[in-house]
Every structure is written in C-alpha cells, then in structure tokens.
Amino acid sequence: GQQLNQSPQSMFIQEGEDVSMNCTSSSIFNTWLWYKQDPGEGPVLLIALYKAGELTSNGRLTAQFGITRKDSFLNISASIPSDVGIYFCAGRDWGNDMRFGAGTRLTVKP
Amino acid sequence: DAGITQSPRYKITETGRQVTLMCHQTWSHSYMFWYRQDLGHGLRLIYYSAAADITDKGEVSDGYVVSRSKTENFPLTLESATRSQTSVYFCASRDKRESSYNEQFFGPGTRLTVL
Numbered sequence: 001g002q003q004l005n006q007s008p009q010s011m012f013i014q015e016g017e018d019v020s021m022n023c024t025s026s027s028i029f030n031t032w033l034w035y036k037q038d039p040g041e042g043p044v045l046l047i048a049l050y051k052a053g054e055l056t057s058n059g060r061l062t063a064q065f066g067i068t069r070k071d072s073f074l075n076i077s078a079s080i081p082s083d084v085g086i087y088f089c090a091g092r093d094w095g096n097d098m099r100f101g102a103g104t105r106l107t108v109k110p
Numbered sequence: 111d112a113g114i115t116q117s118p119r120y121k122i123t124e125t126g127r128q129v130t131l132m133c134h135q136t137w138s139h140s141y142m143f144w145y146r147q148d149l150g151h152g153l154r155l156i157y158y159s160a161a162a163d164i165t166d167k168g169e170v171s172d173g174y175v176v177s178r179s180k181t182e183n184f185p186l187t188l189e190s191a192t193r194s195q196t197s198v199y200f201c202a203s204r205d206k207r208e209s210s211y212n213e214q215f216f217g218p219g220t221r222l223t224v225l
Contacts, residue, residue, distance in 0.1 A: 033213060035216075040218070040219075041218055041219070042200050042202075042217050042218050042219050043153070043200070043216050044216070045213050045214070045215070048213050088152055088153065097155060097158075097169075098143075098155065099155075100153040100154070102150055102151060102152045
C-alpha cells in the first residue's frame with residue numbers, strides 16, 4: 001500500500017523558534033491533511049489541502065501541497081508552549097482510504 | 111453530548127475474549143472510520159463505512175468485525191482478542207461532501223490492553 005514518510009520523528013525547540021516538518025509519499029495523493037494530537041485525545045485537523053501547489057495558512061501554521069502531489073510540508077512560526085504535541089500528515093487518494101504518517105513529536109522549551 | 115464519542119475509554123481484557131468498542135456521532139455524517147494507533151505506525155485504517163449497512167476493509171482489518179445498522183453508531187468487535195491488538199483505537203467520521211470543513215473528526219480514543 002501507499003507509504004507516507006514523515007520527518008523528523010521528533011523535534012526539541014526553544015519557544016519562539018520556527019518549525020518545519022514534511023511528508024513524502026511513494027505515490028500520488030489527491031488531498032493532504034495535517035493533524036495535531038494532544039496527549040490522551042484524538043487528532044484535530046489543522047489544515048486541509050486539495051490542489052497541487054496550494055499554500056494555506058491557519059494562524060501561525062502554513063502548509064503546502066507539493067507540486068508533484070507526492071509531498072507536503074507544515075511550518076509553524078514563532079512556536080509557543082501549547083504547540084507541544086504530535087503532528088501527523090495524512091494523504092488521501094481518490095477513494096476514502098486515508099494514510100497517515102508516523103507523526104512528528106514536538107517539544108517546545110520555554 | 112454533541113460530536114463523536116467512544117466507549118469505553120479504557121479496557122483491559124484477556125486473550126481470546128470478545129471485545130466491542132463503541133462509537134457514536136451526532137452529526138449524521140455519512141462516513142465513519144476505525145483506526146488503530148501504535149508507536150511508529152501513525153494511524154492505520156481498520157474498517158470504514160460509507161453509510162448504514164455499507165462497510166469496507168481497511169489496511170489492517172484481520173481479526174476485527176464491524177457493523178453499521180444505524181448512521182450514528184459504528185461498533186468495532188474483536189472476536190477473539192490477541193495481544194497484538196493492544197493499541198489505542200480511534201473512531202472518526204466525516205460528511206460525504208469534501209471540503210476543509212468536512213474532513214475527518216476524531217473521537218477521544220479507547221485504550222485497549224489485551225493480557
């Protein structure tokens with residue numbers, strides 16, 4: 001099946017720093033999504049991307065749908081302590097099957 | 111409660127026992143999904159349902175059974191639990207119209223331990 005490679009696996013950053021993480025796929029996706037998961041809770045959608053090349057922002061978060069349709073990145077600017085959590089990318093093809101990356105665990109030091 | 115709920119939140123069972131995890135959503139979403147989350151694997155799809163009485167296998171469906179007699183409920187049953195099914199299980203739902211407002215919404219999860 002389609003595999004999503006998400007990197008980095010974990011990040012330890014200082015409050016105020018910018019963060020960048022990305023996801024690559026072995027095949028094409030129609031939709032890219034970025035979720036955040038807080039401890040003990042389900043993932044919450046941050047950004048959804050539907051078009052190759054699309055760049056979308058949600059507050060301090062910016063995500064892009066790669067032009068090849070095989071990758072996506074998420075940037076977080078000026079990180080704050082509540083950004084701590086696990087960030088997942090997810091891709092969906094023309095069906096309903098959504099594949100998730102293994103996650104990037106973000107730690108923000110005050 | 112509005113939204114998507116799962117029960118129980120925590121469950122400990124023994125190998126060979128049957129376990130049913132419940133999922134309920136109040137949005138009348140057409141699609142419902144079951145995922146399992148394991149370290150290093152992200153979330154993997156077990157089963158999904160496009161509507162009542164319509165279900166399809168996902169990536170890791172072996173050992174699981176689902177049913178969807180009502181739109182709002184999507185129970186997941188482990189017919190004979192195994193240790194490898196120890197995991198955190200998430201239910202999700204979404205409307206059939208595709209847009210950023212209609213992507214999958216996840217429940218809080220059920221942590222299942224099989225001894």
